Amino acid sequence: MTSAEPAASDVTPAASRPAATRPVLLRVAIPHHYSRGAKATGYGSTRSDQAVHRVLALSRCLGGVLGLARGEVEQMLEVTRPQLLSTGRPSYPATRxxxxxxxxxxFVSGDNRLADVLEAFRGRLTLHEVELEDSLHLPRAARDFLLQHEQPADLHCYLEDDLVIHDPLFVDKVSWFLNRTAHQLALMPHxxxxxxxxxxxRLYVDxxxxxxxxxxxxxxxxxVATGRFWDGNEVSFDVASNPHSGLFLLSEPQRQRLRGRGVADEGFVGPLETVATYTVLQHMPVVKPSWDCRQFLLVEHAHRSYVAWRDLLLRRGDAAAQGAGERT
Known part of the structure; x- marks a missing residue:
């Protein structure tokens, strides 16, 4: 399988690295659904429980994506005599x-949305109104938009609406990996x-x-692959024992490959998992950072649902231990 092992010269001081000629374009599609009359269990996108948690999750999701944007040269406000100054190019962290x-x-359908949250981000996102009989088909609309878009982008990201990206180098890491593996593997975060x-x-849920x-x-x-990232740290990657992460990431060459081959609407667990995972798994191996390198690429599931399993298992363990103690 393709190795991500770079040449020794790949890890060089920032000043000697070849400069990129233009910013990376990241195109992100998020299906969003919320209905106050929905059931209280099941997919997070169809659950009505604790509306404030959904508001927070969506807000953090959108803010995390928008927070990935950066420029080589940015502006700084001088407050003593209000004027805009240039920051100059950064030397930290190491990036290319x-x-x-x-x-x-x-992507939304009907009135099933958290309108106040979307309004707060107005001007920073494009809202797509989709007419659907079944809200579970909304992810397909978002995915197909990415795959069929007329204009290329450097990186395409499908993202469920309760996932939060914290890492400012998230795009750097994914771009590095996809280029080093010649776009033959799909990379997912933990x-x-x-x-x-x-x-x-933290509870890792996959x-x-x-x-x-x-x-x-x-x-x-x-x-199956190892490499030394731009910061000098070595990272290894596994063919994942669980390929699901609630998102997928594609380079432009990978997107073109999927456009030519077609993608399935079913085939992996349910409709949401099929879109988030089988879209890429159908065509290429899905890898994740090895568990000892897990912090290389992470995403937070902000609308918590799996921690309830942790609490239940801990209670069962305590009860079993107590029962064993009573029998001795």
Whole structure:
């Protein structure tokens, strides 16, 4: 399988690195659905429970995407005598991208949306109104928009509406990986939820899935690729034991490949998982950073639903331990 191992000369001082000629264009499509009359369980996009949590999750999702944008030269406000100054080009952190431009698209159907949140971001995103009988088809509309867009972009991202990107180098890392592997592999981040336990603050929610099911699509394999990122740190990658992350990322060559081959609307768990995962899994192996390198690429699941399983399992464990103690 293709290796991401770079030549030794790839890790060089920032000043000697070849400068990129233009900013990277990141095109993002997010399907958004919220209905106050929806059920209280199931997909996060169809749940009505705790509206404030959905508001926070969507706000953080949109803010995280828009926060990825940056310029090589930016503006600084001098407040003593109000005027705009230039920051100059940064030397930290190490990067080879000449800035990032974000093009954000949100897809909605009918009135099933958090309108106040979308209004707060007006002017910073493009809202697409889609007429659908079934809201579970909204992800397809967002995905197909990315795949069929007439204009190219450097990176295409499909993102569920409760995922938060915190890493300012997220685009840098994905771009580095896809280029180093000649666009033959799909890279997914590790997805986590925040717990209420200071000693174990993160719960990674995409652990291994049933081997018999996964083997229909790919066979897990550790350390299929290694490479030294621009900051000098070595990272290894595994063919994922769970390829789902609630998103996908495609370079322009990968997008063109999928356009030519077509994508399925079903085939992996349910309609949302099919769009987020099988869109790419159908055509190329999905890898994630090895578990000991997991912090290389992360995304937060902000509308928490998996931590309830953690709490339940811990209670079961405590009850089992108590029962064993009573029998001794």
């Amino acid at each position: 991208l000449a800035g990032i431009q974000v093009e954000l698209h949100v 997805r986590y939820e925040c717990t209420d336990d200071p000693a174990m603050p 652990g291994p899935i049933a081997p018999d099911f996964l083997r229909r699509f790919q066979t897990p394999q550790p350390r």
